[in-house]
Amino acid sequence: MDLEALRHGNFATLGTAINDWSTMHKQLKQLETRARDDLRAKAYRAKWAGVNATVSREFIGKTADEFGDAVSQAASILAILRDTRDELAKYRDELNEAIDRAWNKKLTVVGVAGGGFKVYVNAHPEPPGSEQAMKDTVDELQGILDKATTSDSTAARALTALANQADHGFSGARYGDRDAAANALKKADEMAALAKDARKLTPEQLADFNRTLAQYKNDELFSAQFATSLGAEGTLQFWTDMSSLHLGASGSELQQLREFQKNLSTTLATATLSDSDGMTAWKQTVIDESSKVYKSDNPAYPMRGPMNAMGFQVMSSLMGHGRYDTEFLDAYGKKLLKVDMAPGGGPGMSTNDVWKAPNQLTDLVFGDEDGQDPMVGFMKALSHNPEAATNTFADKQVFEHTLESIRYTDRDTAVASALEAAVLGTAAGQPPSGPVPPHSLTQAEIMRRVTEAIAQPGGDSLVTKETGEHFGRMASGYMPEINQALYGEASHSVFLTNSADPNPFKPTDIGRFLYEVSQSPDGARQIRFGESAYTASSLEAHIANPSLYDGTTKEAITYIAKNAGFIEGIVAHAEADAQISGELKSEKEENDSRKRTGDFMKAIIGAGIGVGAVALAPQTAAGSLIGAAGSGYFGGTAGMAVDRLIDGRQAEGALDRALYATGKGIDSQLQSATLQTQDSTMDAIRLHRSDLPPGATQHWINDAVRQGWTNSDSFLEDRHKRPSA
Secondary structure (H helix, E strand, O other): OOOOHHHOOHHHHHHHHHHHHHHHHHHHHHHHHHHHHHHHHHHHOOOOOHHHOOOHHHHHHHHHHHHHHHHHHHHHHHHHHHHHHHHHHHHHHHHHHHHHHHHHHHHHEEEEEOOOOOEEOOOOHHHHHHHHHHHHHHHHHHHHHHHHHHHHHHHHHHHHHHHOOOOOOOOOOOOOHHHHHHHHHHHHHHHHHHHHOOHOHHHHHHHHHHHHHHHHHHOOOHHHHHHHHOHHHHHHHHHHHHHHHHHOOOOOHHHHHHHHHHOOOOOOOHOOOOOOHHHHHHHHHHHOOOEEEEEEOOOOOOOHHHHEEHHHHHHOEEEEEEEHHHHHHHHHHHHHHHHHHOOOOOOOOOOOHHOOOOOOOOOOOOOOOOOOOOOHHHHHHOOOHHHHHHHOOOOOOHHHHHHHHHOOOOOOHHHHHHHHHHHOOOOOOOOOOOOOOOOHHHHHHHHHHHHHHHHOHHHHHOOOOOOHHHHHHHHHHHHHHHHHHHHHHOOHHOOOOOOOOOOOOHHHHHHHHHHHHHHOOOHHHHHHHHHHHHHHHHHHHHHHOOOHOOOHHHHHHHHHHHHHHHHHHHHHHHHHHHHHHHOOOHHHHHHHHHHHHHHHHHHHHHHOOOOOOOOOEEEOOOOOOOHHHHHOOOOOHHHHHHHHHHHOOOOOOHHHHHHOOHHHHHHHHHHHHHHHHHHHHHHHHHHHOOOOOOOHHHHHHHHHHHHHHHHHHHHHHHHHOOOOO
């Protein structure tokens, strides 16, 4: 900053820019609200068909999200401009005041070519102490100019970084002031410098590194600057060295390294969301270097030689946390899967041999796995990015290979998590933070393949202690489609959904699928909670709005109750056949699991679901949500049904658990299913002041649930070999 520019600074133009951005920010906020509450909401509720069911709906959803990013970026720009204007005006005033004080000391300040300045005595003879006064004035003026230069340059750097984050559209980065953005960039450079040589990291530096990543891991400017400063190859080499240096870590050191890996993974994931030139090159280099072998000497095992790891293994070990960019995952996964699918034999066979070699000195994950199978980390990344997960499993060969590979590897949990994200549209195990589109044709097709694979003879081996919960949650999210498949013809007028494909399943496949998944305690629990919530909301829909079904309300709720008994019957028989009671470790574990599942389900219901991850709330044929928000609809009866499952079905002692595997246990579950359906119906009748006769309605439901339960037994006897058969 030169003296004359600051001394005579007129910031009116900058003030105009601030006013313009302030107006822009207000207008964008209004547009964001309209895009979110009107444009996107209508698009998600609409009954699209053909290409519109995927392309148009997805485009509208992403466009609405862009308005939110635009608001964030505009707010950041406004804050940076405002801070910079205010600071420069302050420094201008300080400069002029300092020049005036110098004049009072018989000193004159003049600017010189190039932006500098000179101070000289303007009186003769020179007053005493003039030499020191000149030196003090120079120091004071230069200090003010330095601060103004920092204010101007950091603002320029922050604004440039913000603009570079998105190749098109908006980055969504948000900063409350200029210093926050400037500090993020400064800290990124400092941390990248620390990572240049892992061997020189002291324990104190590592601790500071970890704290900084924890603070800035979701900061877009910090993350992109850190990754580009370190470089793609530098990133991969750094983690190879860290893994080698700390091989065999335990205790507090292990805990610190696990946290560090989590924070680094999230930071790199955030960085990939940037479309700056540096990050575009970083992402491509990571993919290009994926087959390169990275080496690092290990001081703990000098006789075994250096640790070797492929770029795939190193990068995937850093994908366990955070949401990586979709396009990056698509490109990275395409190359990784080509290698993983290369061995001959049946789908999924021999894939373990590609990555794991005898006596391989590699441990890239500070935790329960060694990181040698890069598909594990990649699948974890997909589980946090539903769009990329759906893109990956849309390929039938990739789907078949990856699902079958869990029979021969230790990647079962990761694969099941990725499939959950692919078919539900939200991060695995996470309730949606906002509206999610209804199931697309591609998602429904992937889910159909899942049900077929598990329904096949031998498919039960895909349902393990690790995968059961994920498959169960997937079933819970497809309750409308499952009910339609089990009900048969004309089910669309009873079991309402706005899925792009409301009938993706075959009855036999879905019945066998439910049976196999329900032999997992976690899978059975997820299905039961999902069925109860969907049944409750479906009953409420028809009681609140009898015109939804062209027959009588009695018929509608009878069909719903019959299906509830059918699904509950399959779950109960599966539990009995698998002798689930022997698998329960303790009453506390079972009760805690019920509460976690119930809390998850209530979070979904509370978000106003009817679209998205778990489509528990029914839709009209036209795709609009049933009921009135003011009536407590969706959060009412469905939430109460979940509460009953949490509070009323606690495991109480080993004897009770043992009875669940006997005929008496089956009877108890039939009674529970009947009462749950009756109670949900009574809740809806009271809530909507229906004139349905309570006593007669309970009788209809009792008969319907029992009929469905009986049908489930016959269904399984005809279609599945069972221990009791």
